[in-house]
Amino acid sequence: QSVLTQPPSVSAAPGQRVTISCSGSSSDIGDSYISWYRVLPGTAPQLLIYDNNQRPTGIPDRFSGSKIGATGILDITGLQTGDEADYYCATWVGRLTAAEFGGGTKVTVL
Amino acid sequence: QVQLQESGPGLVKPSQTLSLTCSVSGGSITSHSHYWSWIRQPAGKGLEWIGRFHGTVDTNYNPSLQSRVTISRDTSKNEFSLKLSSVTAADTAIYFCARAPSNSWEAFDIWGQGTVVTVSS
Numbered sequence: 001q002s003v004l005t006q007p008p009s010v011s012a013a014p015g016q017r018v019t020i021s022c023s024g025s026s027s028d029i030g031d032s033y034i035s036w037y038r039v040l041p042g043t044a045p046q047l048l049i050y051d052n053n054q055r056p057t058g059i060p061d062r063f064s065g066s067k068i069g070a071t072g073i074l075d076i077t078g079l080q081t082g083d084e085a086d087y088y089c090a091t092w093v094g095r096l097t098a099a100e101f102g103g104g105t106k107v108t109v110l
Numbered sequence: 111q112v113q114l115q116e117s118g119p120g121l122v123k124p125s126q127t128l129s130l131t132c133s134v135s136g137g138s139i140t141s142h143s144h145y146w147s148w149i150r151q152p153a154g155k156g157l158e159w160i161g162r163f164h165g166t167v168d169t170n171y172n173p174s175l176q177s178r179v180t181i182s183r184d185t186s187k188n189e190f191s192l193k194l195s196s197v198t199a200a201d202t203a204i205y206f207c208a209r210a211p212s213n214s215w216e217a218f219d220i221w222g223q224g225t226v227v228t229v230s231s
Contacts, residue, residue: 050217
């Protein structure tokens, strides 16, 4: 059972926007940065966002991240069929000296 | 360009020790600029961080696995290894090695392709 809570699934039509939340506490997300990953079937996770709101080189600006208190948010705008995947948040939990992932959110493009 | 590649047996018997290696090319595992981790994903389930090392000394493990996990490194081969003892079916998963910058511990920016390990008699 992860300390980070994500909705199991979200969906939207092509071109629309989806928002994925990652809820934690003051002792995990609230005290650290959050990253977001996309996992396509049969492939390794891909880093989409790090340090709450930074995009690695090559990640389009359709993907954006933010953090308010102990909740992280991933926004995907201009949804495409290729965005159908599982999305995970992650943070470093200092009190555990460990990285923690959220339970994952499945994005479906209607 | 840094690349990671996992290798090891795809089948391990229950109660035995799972052993995997991650070969790193294009970068040095002794660099203090990065942490090197093992992460797994059981079929149909989420990602689970197993542990990491930094440079030549610092090592951290997931508290839930700490009693069974050892991560070691071979600097001469530029590779690092995972040993997980007393395995059960619950340890069946895709195992990934990954890299994170020293200033962003949860930002795993480069991953291996993953290797499937099945625990079964």
